[in-house]
Amino acid sequence: MTDTRAYHHGDLRRALLAAALEAVAEVGPAALSLRDLARRAGVSHAAPAHHFGDKAGLLTALAAQGFDLLARTLTEADDDLLEAGVAYVDFAVTHRAYFEVMFRPELYRADDAELIAARGRAGAALRSGVAALSGGGAPADTDRDSLAAWSIAHGFATLWLAGALPDRVGDNPREAARAVLRRLST
Amino acid sequence: MTDTRAYHHGDLRRALLAAALEAVAEVGPAALSLRDLARRAGVSHAAPAHHFGDKAGLLTALAAQGFDLLARTLTEADDDLLEAGVAYVDFAVTHRAYFEVMFRPELYRADDAELIAARGRAGAALRSGVAALSGGGAPADTDRDSLAAWSIAHGFATLWLAGALPDRVGDNPREAARAVLRRLST
DNA sequence: CGTGAAACTTGCCAGTGACAAGATTGCGCG
DNA sequence: CGCGCAATCTTGTCACTGGCAAGTTTCACG
Numbered sequence A, B: 001m002t003d004t005r006a007y008h009h010g011d012l013r014r015a016l017l018a019a020a021l022e023a024v025a026e027v028g029p030a031a032l033s034l035r036d037l038a039r040r041a042g043v044s045h046a047a048p049a050h051h052f053g054d055k056a057g058l059l060t061a062l063a064a065q066g067f068d069l070l071a072r073t074l075t076e077a078d079d080d081l082l083e084a085g086v087a088y089v090d091f092a093v094t095h096r097a098y099f100e101v102m103f104r105p106e107l108y109r110a111d112d113a114e115l116i117a118a119r120g121r122a123g124a125a126l127r128s129g130v131a132a133l134s135g136g137g138a139p140a141d142t143d144r145d146s147l148a149a150w151s152i153a154h155g156f157a158t159l160w161l162a163g164a165l166p167d168r169v170g171d172n173p174r175e176a177a178r179a180v181l182r183r184l185s186t
Numbered sequence C: 001c002g003t004g005a006a007a008c009t010t011g012c013c014a015g016t017g018a019c020a021a022g023a024t025t026g027c028g029c030g
Numbered sequence D: 001c002g003c004g005c006a007a008t009c010t011t012g013t014c015a016c017t018g019g020c021a022a023g024t025t026t027c028a029c030g
Helices: A010-025 A035-039 A047-052 A055-076 A080-095 A097-100 A113-134 A137-161 A173-185 B010-029 B034-041 B046-051 B055-076 B081-094 B095-102 B113-134 B137-163 B173-185
Strands: none
Touching: A010 A035, A010 A047, A010 A055, A010 A097, A010 A113, A035 A047, A035 A055, A035 A113, A035 B095, A047 A055, A047 B055, A055 A097, A055 B081, A055 B137, A055 B173, A080 A137, A080 B034, A097 A113, A097 A137, A113 A137, A137 B113, A137 B137, A137 B173, A173 B137, A173 B173, B010 B046, B010 B055, B010 B095, B034 B055, B046 B055, B046 B173, B055 B081, B055 B095, B055 B113, B081 B113, B081 B173, B095 B137, B113 B137
């Protein structure tokens, strides 16, 4: 337990990102306060700016981490498209804070190199899953299929997080998602 | 042209909502500033509070208007499920400001009566469209089908708005949506 | 006409993001 | 070993925001 010393926190960047993840989960990405993060990490109110420049910089780092994690998650379930979709929804629910930042590009620097790379990896994982399933169809078909698969998984996840779905869908996101996602593959 | 007079604007509530719609389109719902709205309407910084209580109150009114508009839009294309889906996506793109507020319940009062009513109307329009198409199936099937249809349309719309879709989908949302939504009905 | 309520204003406070300038520390290089 | 320099962090400040309180103006209705 390396507790907080004066000056040279040692791992401030990571500590701030961890605090940011908590804070986003509590109040959402837009209401995030840099000064609150600083308090949580036990540093002064201007310390975060040194590591991330500004709020957008911090959220950019968070989004990149999120896309990276999503890419790894999707790669694991790559052989089964239905399970990849379920994994996508599960990711959104389990790592809600990441997910909420990732798809709100107006809050971060969408032209960040590291972020673009991580997002590309996630997209590739998705597309390869679709290609594996649809077999040797034309690339244009794969394009449309992956767009459809992504749309339905993303839509369900988003609606779930927004609490917009009717009560009858239950409280088990994986199960509910599986039932809905199945509609695509028939 | 009833220009702004001192005291008793006459139609401040409506003027503020209109200004809010513009402002949301420009900076997003989270970055909305009540004081900016007041300036746009030519009133003092505390005038909005009188009509809406606080920021959440104003966004509640906006969201309710949005759900009402969506319900009417969906009702028009009710007989054709595919076209209803296209209309949903089109609504999101055309009335982006409404759409972005509607599905961010943490920003407004989700228990508002008027809002719940409007949202119910939109949901009913969606469900009736699905029921009409799937014919005399079991209600449980209709449930799942409408969830799937809603998910794919909502997902595509959300991804489109977030700028997350690859460039190859083009710049015509209706056309692109139609291609993707077709995957569901086959 | 006049009175009470509705609509709007001015004034204030705590909190926030961003910036500037200063203090402290550790690391590399002689 | 020690010294200078750059990275890290702090303190101080400014403009802006949301929300509240109290005062002012206007309208509606008896």
